[in-house]
Amino acid sequence: MTANTGAASARGRGTAGRTTAPGATDRDTDVVIAGAGPTGLVLALDLARRGVRALLLERARGLFPGSRGKGLQPRTQEVLDDLGVLPGVLAAGTSYPRMLAWEGTERRGEWDMIERSEPTEQVPYANTLLIPQSRTQELLYARLTELGGAVRFGAELTGLAQDEDGVAVELSGGETITAACLVGADGGRSTVRRALGIRMTGETVDPRPMLVADVRIAAGAVTDRDHWHVWRAPDGGVALCPLPGGDGLFQLAATFEDEAATVDTTPEGVRTLLTTRTPLSAEEITAVPWASDYRARAALADRYREGRVFLAGDAAHVHSPAGGQGLNTGVQDAYNLGWKLAQVLLHGAPAELLDSYEAERRPVAAEVLGLSTRLHRATADGAATQRGKDVQQLGLGYRDSALAVDTRPETPEDTVRAGDRAPDGPYGEGRLFDLFRGPHFTLLTVGATDAPPSLPPSVRTAALPPYAPYGPGVFLIRPDGYVGWAGTHADATLDTYLTAVGLTPAGRTRAEVTAA
Template sequence: MNAAETDVLVVGAGPTGLVLACALRLHGADVRVVDAAPGPATTSRANILHARGTEVLERIGALGDLPERSLTALTVTQYLDGQPAVTVRFGDLGPGTARPALYASQADVEEQLRQRLRELGTEIEWNCAISGMTQDNSGVTATLHTGASVRCRWLAGCDGAHSTVRKLTGIPFPGVRLTERFLLADVYAEWPVDRSGGHGWPHRDGPLFAVPMHEVGRPDNLWRLMAYDPTGSEDEQSPEQIVDRFRQLIPERTGRTDIRITDSAWTSVFRVHRRLADTYRSGRVFLAGDAAHIHSPLGGQGIVTGIGDAENLAWKLGLVLRARAAAALLDTYEAERRPLATEVLRNTTTATRLQVGSSPFYRFLRRRLLVPIAAMPSVQRRASRLASQLWVTYRRGPLNRGIRSRIGRSPRPGDRIPNLSCRHIDGNPTDLYNHLGRNWVLLIPGRGAATPFTAPATRLGHNVVTLIAEHNTGRPDVQLIRPDAHLAWRGTDPQRLTRWLDEALRYCR
């Protein structure tokens, strides 16, 4: 069987796979999505969606009413000796940021993405595990557990930390275990604690965290609890045993006796691992999300990193599938995204060791240094931005090699472009982000471009929108902005833009 039945087979219907599938559909690709599970997950798992994640969902039309069904993540209060010691505020992330972080259940995020994917004409195939694959110069033949096979031009493994796709390709997944066990539970509780943010209680035996969660039509008494419990039983724990353990840990770690757990919605036990795939690509097979990298859940970086992987890969696959770019362009996916995963792993590993370290050194750091430092407004602003992933840049990526840019001139190629007020050529107002996701945007200065820039439409096809910047900065630069909101090129010379496009689209060919 040589003819492809679909352009891309996405294995895994979690947030990463669903974002990838939605974005590919926006780029005109045929997509099949398979998942080994019998149906959609109903448990919360990840429970925070940082600003970068909300931007991506909004760009692909999948945010829906999620902000109305979620709580805004505004603060995290740290306690010492049972008393509030410092409150970290997730303040203004700067102009052009659509929304702050949301306390949103992963189940709710996936529900919104499934709905959007259905609108785009694709249904998920549940109870459909992949069991084998072979690839050749023109595509991949994937074997399903039923014995059926699927022929695709490209395959994306978005099937989590225990990825079957990764194992089938033989891509190594080295790493280490960072901690002993954590307990996790979503509980209904009578808890007289402020629900405008999260709470953390450092303790010599390990920290305990509580984050408010929200369910439409239910009382506001749902909390996500997480506790480091290295001395607990190694035997498999039932939900009742985990909740009972939390009933014991809460007064020990918080010093409070006025908290009563009334019921539980979900429980889990996990250990923190740090792992990074040696490569994100094997021929026509890609890895994304937890299949490529796993790290500590502290800081909520997992879901937003996976979503970013998906958006980056989607527009590049879209160009290749439409024969607008050479397949070598796909090498830039790993080149841009793997360094970010390395940085996230480093940051989350440091944060985890600071939180769970039991030596006198770590206890000294938490009490004498981290608390006063965390109270500084400049540190809080930096922490907010770091968690948001709005800082992500591809300046050092291969698509920017050879681009000359004045020192200190910002934004530079590879930087994220915030949402901007713009105008259509006919003068009607619009916003930049209304057009990204499926399109490239050619942004010309407020007074108009002196010379026509025709190369983007010629090289990239119909999905290029020309907009006029609402505010004239006095610079004559034209900006070409990628579908993922990163600056591709800026300048005043149409010939240089043409050369850049030609080099980028046949990258390393």
């Protein structure tokens, strides 16, 4: 493995933007993405719809086969809505069942692990959706291919080198691929991160080993498909969550009290564990399609970028599975990075725009890591901790970002500010999310009489009557659904903001706006 950051590293993090002008045809592609998990697939999909050439590499021969990250939070559902994937996801998923505690064959009580909410005008997707990670990836992959993208399976990244002109990616077969940028979305043991020498700082959340597996259970067994079944035993607990699909598949999660325990992930080992700790017989466990063991850890990459190379998803942060945060945080990393790469690579945005990726996403990951660690430890201590709105990721935002500019003198506490998620609401015969859907920016005028300024075609304009969640004003909605700029009216600060993200008001040159 090699990693040569060269001049890009020496000159600091702003280097990537210097060589991103359109027309760099000597490169094999614009962006190489390592890892075709949810994070890599979302990034490739987002870049494809923006016209950015991207090559998605996956060292495995196919997509990940297991259910591991089975919960899609409301904010992630909004992302998938924008990407055109949500209808298939909703059809393939279901709501989380109630928990059911057992003692042998005796029922000992039910409860909801996840707080349930009703959809509202502002939050159309109010609850966590249960869907196996493998099915989510299949739907993302199908959408990617619809847009002309592809995954190169069996392609393992073994090294990289970069300079001011680009990144050279080395593959195991000896091939070298050149690109403007590289994104490591290759998991917690990221080859890209290790090649860059970026440390992960963190802690062991729980030293005890755990097992997660997919098991198929015969109809008529004690495990009905209306509950998430839980047994506790002296040597560890077992939870069996029914997975949607009607084929008898459950996700098994098992804990071990002995820190030195050896976890047997073979089908025979999984069957033995279940028959030992539950009333299930070996004959009722008809298949074990996938199994893995792990120890819960929380860690955060010391930085998300080195020159032209970026980290996303588990390559940048690893979580306990408690609260269902890991996959969702990775998807939103990709959603944040995709539009910024496109603006720099295709539309001449300043290089500094790419600095905002780490500035915005790393603090979010730190907050989410803390949440998932607290939930894991509370559950491990025997508390029936309910997951509330704090796991939904709807309240995460970027108010402290350089890309959050709010020029209004004051706003009520309950109205949207720059850096906040732009809420849904009625718009004509549809919804604001219909207006926002797509790779464009949106300039939204709410309860104001000023006509919207003349803007480039990549900015969609719309006017709303007074709508309380926003309050009166003008709002520039970023392509990832966050308010970038807000003011009482469109003024020169909006022009400056547009230039910073690679846009120019119609009829004015970039130099004129900058001079103003």
